Amino acid sequence: MAKQEITYKAAVEEIDRILGEIEEGALDVDELTANVKRVTELLNICKQKLQKTESEVSKILKEEE
Amino acid sequence: MAKQEITYKAAVEEIDRILGEIEEGALDVDELTANVKRVTELLNICKQKLQKTESEVSKILKEEE
Amino acid sequence: MAKQEITYKAAVEEIDRILGEIEEGALDVDELTANVKRVTELLNICKQKLQKTESEVSKILKEEE
Amino acid sequence: MAKQEITYKAAVEEIDRILGEIEEGALDVDELTANVKRVTELLNICKQKLQKTESEVSKILKEEE
Amino acid sequence: MAKQEITYKAAVEEIDRILGEIEEGALDVDELTANVKRVTELLNICKQKLQKTESEVSKILKEEE
Amino acid sequence: MAKQEITYKAAVEEIDRILGEIEEGALDVDELTANVKRVTELLNICKQKLQKTESEVSKILKEEE
Amino acid sequence: MTPESITLSSLNLQIRNAMQEAFPDAVWVIAEIHEMHINRSGHCYMELIEKSETDSNIVAKNRATIWSSRFRMLRSYFESTSGTQLQPGIKVLIKAEVSFHPVYGLSLNISDIDPSYTMGDLAMKKREVIRQLQEAGIMEMNRELVLTDVPQRIAVISSETAAGYGDFIGTLVNNSYGFGFSVTLFPAIVQGESAERSIIAALERVFLAERSFDAAVLIRGGGSQADLDCFNGYELAMNIAQFPIPVLTGIGHERDETIADMVAHQHLKTPTAVAEFLVDRLLEFSGLLDRLQERFSYTVERIIQQENHTLAQKASDIQHLTRQYVTRENHALEVYRTGILTSTAKLLKAASTNIADQSGKLKYLWKNLHDHRKRDLLSMKERQHRTIAERLRSGHEKIRQAERSLEYLRPEKILSRGYSITYSNGKIVKSVKELEKGDTLETRMSDGKVQSTVRELDYTNEK
Numbered sequence: 001m002a003k004q005e006i007t008y009k010a011a012v013e014e015i016d017r018i019l020g021e022i023e024e025g026a027l028d029v030d031e032l033t034a035n036v037k038r039v040t041e042l043l044n045i046c047k048q049k050l051q052k053t054e055s056e057v058s059k060i061l062k063e064e065e
Numbered sequence: 066m067a068k069q070e071i072t073y074k075a076a077v078e079e080i081d082r083i084l085g086e087i088e089e090g091a092l093d094v095d096e097l098t099a100n101v102k103r104v105t106e107l108l109n110i111c112k113q114k115l116q117k118t119e120s121e122v123s124k125i126l127k128e129e130e
Numbered sequence: 131m132a133k134q135e136i137t138y139k140a141a142v143e144e145i146d147r148i149l150g151e152i153e154e155g156a157l158d159v160d161e162l163t164a165n166v167k168r169v170t171e172l173l174n175i176c177k178q179k180l181q182k183t184e185s186e187v188s189k190i191l192k193e194e195e
Numbered sequence: 196m197a198k199q200e201i202t203y204k205a206a207v208e209e210i211d212r213i214l215g216e217i218e219e220g221a222l223d224v225d226e227l228t229a230n231v232k233r234v235t236e237l238l239n240i241c242k243q244k245l246q247k248t249e250s251e252v253s254k255i256l257k258e259e260e
Numbered sequence: 261m262a263k264q265e266i267t268y269k270a271a272v273e274e275i276d277r278i279l280g281e282i283e284e285g286a287l288d289v290d291e292l293t294a295n296v297k298r299v300t301e302l303l304n305i306c307k308q309k310l311q312k313t314e315s316e317v318s319k320i321l322k323e324e325e
Numbered sequence: 326m327a328k329q330e331i332t333y334k335a336a337v338e339e340i341d342r343i344l345g346e347i348e349e350g351a352l353d354v355d356e357l358t359a360n361v362k363r364v365t366e367l368l369n370i371c372k373q374k375l376q377k378t379e380s381e382v383s384k385i386l387k388e389e390e
Numbered sequence: 391m392t393p394e395s396i397t398l399s400s401l402n403l404q405i406r407n408a409m410q411e412a413f414p415d416a417v418w419v420i421a422e423i424h425e426m427h428i429n430r431s432g433h434c435y436m437e438l439i440e441k442s443e444t445d446s447n448i449v450a451k452n453r454a455t456i457w458s459s460r461f462r463m464l465r466s467y468f469e470s471t472s473g474t475q476l477q478p479g480i481k482v483l484i485k486a487e488v489s490f491h492p493v494y495g496l497s498l499n500i501s502d503i504d505p506s507y508t509m510g511d512l513a514m515k516k517r518e519v520i521r522q523l524q525e526a527g528i529m530e531m532n533r534e535l536v537l538t539d540v541p542q543r544i545a546v547i548s549s550e551t552a553a554g555y556g557d558f559i560g561t562l563v564n565n566s567y568g569f570g571f572s573v574t575l576f577p578a579i580v581q582g583e584s585a586e587r588s589i590i591a592a593l594e595r596v597f598l599a600e601r602s603f604d605a606a607v608l609i610r611g612g613g614s615q616a617d618l619d620c621f622n623g624y625e626l627a628m629n630i631a632q633f634p635i636p637v638l639t640g641i642g643h644e645r646d647e648t649i650a651d652m653v654a655h656q657h658l659k660t661p662t663a664v665a666e667f668l669v670d671r672l673l674e675f676s677g678l679l680d681r682l683q684e685r686f687s688y689t690v691e692r693i694i695q696q697e698n699h700t701l702a703q704k705a706s707d708i709q710h711l712t713r714q715y716v717t718r719e720n721h722a723l724e725v726y727r728t729g730i731l732t733s734t735a736k737l738l739k740a741a742s743t744n745i746a747d748q749s750g751k752l753k754y755l756w757k758n759l760h761d762h763r764k765r766d767l768l769s770m771k772e773r774q775h776r777t778i779a780e781r782l783r784s785g786h787e788k789i790r791q792a793e794r795s796l797e798y799l800r801p802e803k804i805l806s807r808g809y810s811i812t813y814s815n816g817k818i819v820k821s822v823k824e825l826e827k828g829d830t831l832e833t834r835m836s837d838g839k840v841q842s843t844v845r846e847l848d849y850t851n852e853k
Binding site: 288289290292293296297300 | 332333334374375378381382385386388
């Protein structure tokens with residue numbers, strides 16, 4: 001999925017930014033739901049990614065010798 | 066409804082402005098009723114928005130657990 | 131009634147003006163009766179407006195509770 | 196009565212003017228009587244006006260209480 | 261009476277003038293009697309005027325009290 | 326009487342004139358007697374006029390008191 | 391003629407005897423192991439050399455032997471004490487008997503090796519490598535790289551068969567948090583002479599796929615504690631230091647850091663420790679996510695609560711403010727009502743007072759004027775009396791004065807004072823010249839007349 005393409009760093013930064021805005025009261029209540037949704041999504045992406053193994057463990061490249 | 070189109074922020078600002086005017090005595094008595102009505106209406110809009118947001122947020126956050 | 135068409139503000143301003151004239155002695159005694167009558171009339175209009183406003187506002191605010 | 200047609204203000208002004216003339220000795224003895232009469236008459240007009248105004252105003256203000 | 265037609269002021273002026281002439285010796289003794297008579301007459305006119313004024317004014321002022 | 330026709334004033338003037346001439350010695354001894362006679366006559370006229378005036382004036386002034 | 395000669399064996403025997411005489415006791419010798427092999431019986435055969443300090447040319451060479459019984463003991467002591475393997479390339483201080491065998495020739499029979507010498511030499515070598523790295527300015531390069539918070543893609547450089555590798559994979563894959571890792575093994579020989587070259591070659595392969603990895607892990611699959619020399623080489627250190635992604639080492643030694651450890655981004659004692667480190671790193675990130683989530687939930691709840699409170703406050707404000715407003719306006723109206731009462735009363739009172747004042751003034755002025763006029767009349771009357779009296783008095787005075795003058799000028803009066811009048815021919819004589827001698831004169835005096843005749847004329851009084 002496209003949403004999987006986001007890096008941990010970008011995800012955490014976005015969460016941080018949104019959190020900052022919410023904490024500062026910069027967000028309208030109207031936007032709150034959308035933001036909660038987004039943050040939740042980002043958290044989920046990160047969590048899922050953490051558990052995911054891209055390829056089989058110990059795929060060995062034996063080009064040597 | 067059209068009255069729902071106002072943002073939460075704008076609603077709160079309008080409430081604040083009207084409250085300020087009432088406090089300063091800047092409003093004519095003739096206008097008072099209309100303004101109190103408006104504030105009440107805006108407060109209701111805000112409350113509804115907040116409740117909606119609250120339930121949505123609760124739902125989202127619940128799902129995450 | 132036509133006399134109800136004056137705004138509260140305008141009424142208060144007229145009261146103020148007439149009172150000022152009475153206080154300054156700017157009014158002819160001949161005009162005094164008419165002016166006192168006018169002020170009294172204006173005061174009554176104002177009072178009625180205020181009472182009406184009060185009851186309306188009370189009603190609006192009650193409904194909201 | 197025709198003499199009632201003079202305004203309080205005009206009456207007071209005329210009284211003032213005549214008294215001024217009397218004070219300056221500008222009046223002939225022959226005219227004096229007429230002028231004293233006039234002043235007295237004007238003073239009476241004023242008194243009546245005042246009493247009338249007073250009672251009217253009292254009445255108006257009483258009604259309002 | 262014709263002699264009443266002279267004003268108080270004119271009478272006083274004539275008295276003054278005649279007495280002045282007598283004092284200056286400008287009058288013939290032959291005319292003196294006539295002049296004394298005239299002055300006396302004028303003084304009487306004045307007196308009468310004053311008395312008349314007094315009684316009239318007194319009456320007016322009494323009435324006013 | 327013809328001698329009465331002269332005015333007091335003219336009489337006094339004539340007396341003065343004659344007495345002046347006598348004093349200056351302008352008169353002949355012959356004329357002197359005549360002139361003395363004339364002066365005496367004039368003086369009498371004057372005296373009579375004075376007395377008459379005096380009594381008349383007294384009478385007038387008395388009456389006025 | 392045949393020169394005097396001896397047999398080779400006699401010569402060798404003589405050499406042996408001479409050597410035994412020359413080197414009766416064992417000597418301590420410094421040499422470098424050039425070659426070394428152990429035969430089936432466990433005897434160790436070495437070739438010792440000495441290189442020129444200046445050009446590394448071999449300046450001396452000897453064979454040496456450590457008998458198997460001795461070798462087992464010496465080797466384990468040496469390796470455990472020095473932390474380095476007894477192998478070609480190291481310098482050693484050996485205690486050796488110089489022996490000469492008629493068949494095998496000269497050989498050194500090693501009875502002891504002093505590990506402290508080798509240790510000193512190794513330490514010196516290590517210092518030299520460090521100095522070179524520092525000089526090149528690359529010592530810190532790998533350490534300065536940033537290891538991602540979530541290192542999931544791992545390139546492992548290890549020997550596939552090593553136990554340490556198994557431990558590493560086991561720990562990583564079976565982590566109790568279910569974190570996923572993607573591990574790619576780049577096999578390398580991690581011990582022995584060819585290790586350094588092999589590891590460098592593996593690193594080069596990782597380098598080709600640099601972007602696919604978050605970190606490179608260099609682990610040694612167990613083996614001898616002493617077999618660490620390959621990790622102290624300059625060449626490997628340079629490669630690790632300049633490696634573009636963080637290198638983690640888990641070489642599995644306890645005593646001291648190898649140079650590879652020193653230049654690595656992070657060095658850990660064992661492969662397992664490296665795996666734990668990676669798992670911990672992910673755990674930490676996972677914790678960060680949890681904290682963010684918690685903070686987020688809290689913040690959102692707080693915001694909503696706060697807004698609820700604010701709205702309630704505003705609802706209360708509107709009540710309060712409108713009540714205040716109405717009260718204020720009511721009060722203002724009341725003030726106006728009072729004001730109109732007061733002001734009107736004041737105005738009427740002022741007007742009333744004014745009228746009373748004017749009335750009083752009228753009376754006062756009139757009386758004043760009237761009194762004044764009366765006084766004027768009286769004084770005129772007095773003036774009349776006075777004037778007339780004065781006028782009459784001056785008339786009388788005038789008459790009296792004229793009478794007095796007249797009296798004085800009357801001829802009878804003059805005659806009585808001694809004057810007389812002289813007539814001649816009925817005419818008053820005023821000059822002597824009018825007379826002639828003999829004229830009859832009649833002289834009149836106050837009490838009668840005298841008749842006389844002129845006798846003489848005298849003109850003495852003529853001027």
